[in-house]
Amino acid sequence: MPFDGIVTRAVTEELKHKLLPGKITKIYQPTLTEVVFTIRSQGSNHTLLFSIHPTYARFHLTDDSYQNPAEAPMFCMVLRKHLSGAIIEDISQQEMERIVEFSIKTRNEIGDITHKSLVMELMGKHSNVMLIDREKGHIIDSLKHVSMSQNRHRTILPGNEYQLPPLQDKWDPLQIDGEQFVKRIDFNAGKVDQQIVNTLTGFSPFIAKELVKRANLGSTKTYVEKFTELQQQLIENRYEPIIYRGKKEEFHVIPLSAFTGDTEVFTTTNKMLDTFYSGKAERDRVKQQAKDLYRFIKNEKDKNVRKLKKHAQTIKKAEGAEKFQRLGELLTAHIHIVKPGADTVEVTDYYDPNGGTLTIELNPNKTASDNAQSYYKTYQKLKKSKQVIEQEILKTNEEIAYFDQLLQQLDVASTGDIEEIREELREEGYLRKQPKKKKQKTKQTKPVPESYTSSNGTTILVGKNNKQNEYVTMKLARRDDIWLHTKDIPGSHVIIRDSEPSEDTLLEAAQIAAYFSKSQQSSSVPVDYTLIRHVRKPNGAKPGYVTYDNQKTLYVTPNASIIEKLRNSKSSS
Numbered sequence: 001m002p003f004d005g006i007v008t009r010a011v012t013e014e015l016k017h018k019l020l021p022g023k024i025t026k027i028y029q030p031t032l033t034e035v036v037f038t039i040r041s042q043g044s045n046h047t048l049l050f051s052i053h054p055t056y057a058r059f060h061l062t063d064d065s066y067q068n069p070a071e072a073p074m075f076c077m078v079l080r081k082h083l084s085g086a087i088i089e090d091i092s093q094q095e096m097e098r099i100v101e102f103s104i105k106t107r108n109e110i111g112d113i114t115h116k117s118l119v120m121e122l123m124g125k126h127s128n129v130m131l132i133d134r135e136k137g138h139i140i141d142s143l144k145h146v147s148m149s150q151n152r153h154r155t156i157l158p159g160n161e162y163q164l165p166p167l168q169d170k171w172d173p174l175q176i177d178g179e180q181f182v183k184r185i186d187f188n189a190g191k192v193d194q195q196i197v198n199t200l201t202g203f204s205p206f207i208a209k210e211l212v213k214r215a216n217l218g219s220t221k222t223y224v225e226k227f228t229e230l231q232q233q234l235i236e237n238r239y240e241p242i243i244y245r246g247k248k249e250e251f252h253v254i255p256l257s258a259f260t261g262d263t264e265v266f267t268t269t270n271k272m273l274d275t276f277y278s279g280k281a282e283r284d285r286v287k288q289q290a291k292d293l294y295r296f297i298k299n300e301k302d303k304n305v306r307k308l309k310k311h312a313q314t315i316k317k318a319e320g321a322e323k324f325q326r327l328g329e330l331l332t333a334h335i336h337i338v339k340p341g342a343d344t345v346e347v348t349d350y351y352d353p354n355g356g357t358l359t360i361e362l363n364p365n366k367t368a369s370d371n372a373q374s375y376y377k378t379y380q381k382l383k384k385s386k387q388v389i390e391q392e393i394l395k396t397n398e399e400i401a402y403f404d405q406l407l408q409q410l411d412v413a414s415t416g417d418i419e420e421i422r423e424e425l426r427e428e429g430y431l432r433k434q435p436k437k438k439k440q441k442t443k444q445t446k447p448v449p450e451s452y453t454s455s456n457g458t459t460i461l462v463g464k465n466n467k468q469n470e471y472v473t474m475k476l477a478r479r480d481d482i483w484l485h486t487k488d489i490p491g492s493h494v495i496i497r498d499s500e501p502s503e504d505t506l507l508e509a510a511q512i513a514a515y516f517s518k519s520q521q522s523s524s525v526p527v528d529y530t531l532i533r534h535v536r537k538p539n540g541a542k543p544g545y546v547t548y549d550n551q552k553t554l555y556v557t558p559n560a561s562i563i564e565k566l567r568n569s570k571s572s573s
Contacts, residue, residue, distance in 0.1 A: 005202020491517025
């Protein structure tokens with residue numbers, strides 16, 4: 001994911017046009033690696049995200065909403081103290097480095113104007129956001145503290161002087177011409193793209209390879225021409241934000257000819273970044289928050305899988321019950337020939353059509369009658385155990401299906417869905433219930449299913465966990481609404497708020513049902529649909545489990561971009 005110096009420049013230029021001058025009205029810190037600002041500028045509110053996530057470090061405008069902790073972290077409190085109501089006067093990039101400074105004018109406790117800087121450094125796992133006192137040049141605070149023991153070259157702690165990261169021996173591609181550029185490249189040494197990365201600030205391997213591809217192994221003159229073209233594109237801020245879909249998604253603001261397959265073009269770099277990172281960062285947040293929950297559910301499922309194997313062994317053994325009944329009957333019929341203390345007896349096998357004989361093992365310490373009764377008891381025990389185990393197998397399969405459903409729900413859960421899944425497990429007795437605080441009534445909140453809008457304006461509701469599934473299907477939906485679910489595949493309950501939806505709406509709702517299912521990455525996914533009045537919840541069934549009839553089946557291939565458009569349309573409709 002090349003959030004390189006060129007992408008940084010594109011974001012910075014867009015933010016200048018969108019946010020300057022801008023007033024900081026709200027500051028939040030939803031996680032230890034993210035800070036969110038609400039900025040009022042040009043008559044509109046804009047949400048600006050800063051993230052120092054080790055994999056998804058970035059900054060851009062976002063349409064996502066974030067859940068904030070009940071108690072704000074210390075860095076958030078410091079930002080609120082110094083920047084609430086402040087004005088962003090300028091946004092600048094350090095040459096073509098991934099370092100951006102927000103110059104901010106504010107007032108101190110006694111009302112005097114002071115100047116601060118919010119500095120974003122994008123350096124992978126070493127990324128950071130720092131609040132700087134510009135007049136004194138020292139760090140007021142930072143999202144991540146770096147002590148001398150962690151980095152002897154550069155300490156990032158409150159009160160320390162702010163210093164730029166050590167600069168590399170590279171040239172700013174906007175400050176040199178084509179002739180100077182080619183003089184730094186040894187074309188005889190090969191690996192020209194790597195040399196370009198080591199020569200020019202802000203050039204990621206993607207752009208270096210793109211420049212080499214455009215030059216097509218031509219002469220130095222060709223390299224001069226192609227470098228100059230790319231340089232002019234950057235100077236004029238002519239960007240083409242594109243996400244490249246494939247086995248591994250990538251993005252950039254310069255068209256990359258090396259990539260083939262599906263692409264999604266955006267009008268702004270900020271929108272491209274928000275689309276690209278939104279699901280990934282959310283998935284990572286959920287993964288971190290639900291790590292223990294996932295492990296618990298997986299363990300419960302595995303226990304039931306092992307139990308199922310033991311049940312299968314018991315059933316196999318029980319299938320020989322009739323053998324013991326036959327031995328008991330044959331022994332009873334031949335009691336008169338059994339000698340006291342014998343450990344075997346040979347009898348005529350009446351069940352053998354050929355009239356053969358059979359040797360029956362005996363307990364020499366028991367009478368012939370007691371031995372016969374022992375065989376009858378074994379038969380009855382195995383027969384009964386088979387009936388019990390068959391019921392246990394049904395129950396165990398239900399448990400496995402239930403935990404499969406929960407694992408699928410965790411795969412598509414947002415941070416807000418996790419607690420509902422935890423609460424369900426508490427209610428079902430799998431997790432210990434939290435002790436209620438004295439003199440404090442627990443407020444019952446309704447599940448909040450996701451709402452989408454089809455291309456013709458019809459509302460589509462989606463339950464992303466069992467609480468939401470039961471709520472949309474059993475409470476919200478009307479009898480003549482359309483209900484959809486992937487056929488025999490764990491997934492979400494989807495409701496179309498219309499008894500006669502258009503064909504496009506039906507296909508879009510089926511897309512959503514397939515996307516929020518275990519077959520999200522599959523093609524031609526079967527999706528059943530029927531009227532709500534044909535959907536029922538059996539007595540005693542697990543949460544989210546229903547039966548239905550009078551269904552028809554559609555086959556769709558989930559497409560993330562279609563889901564994103566339907567998601568966007570819900571916020572604008």
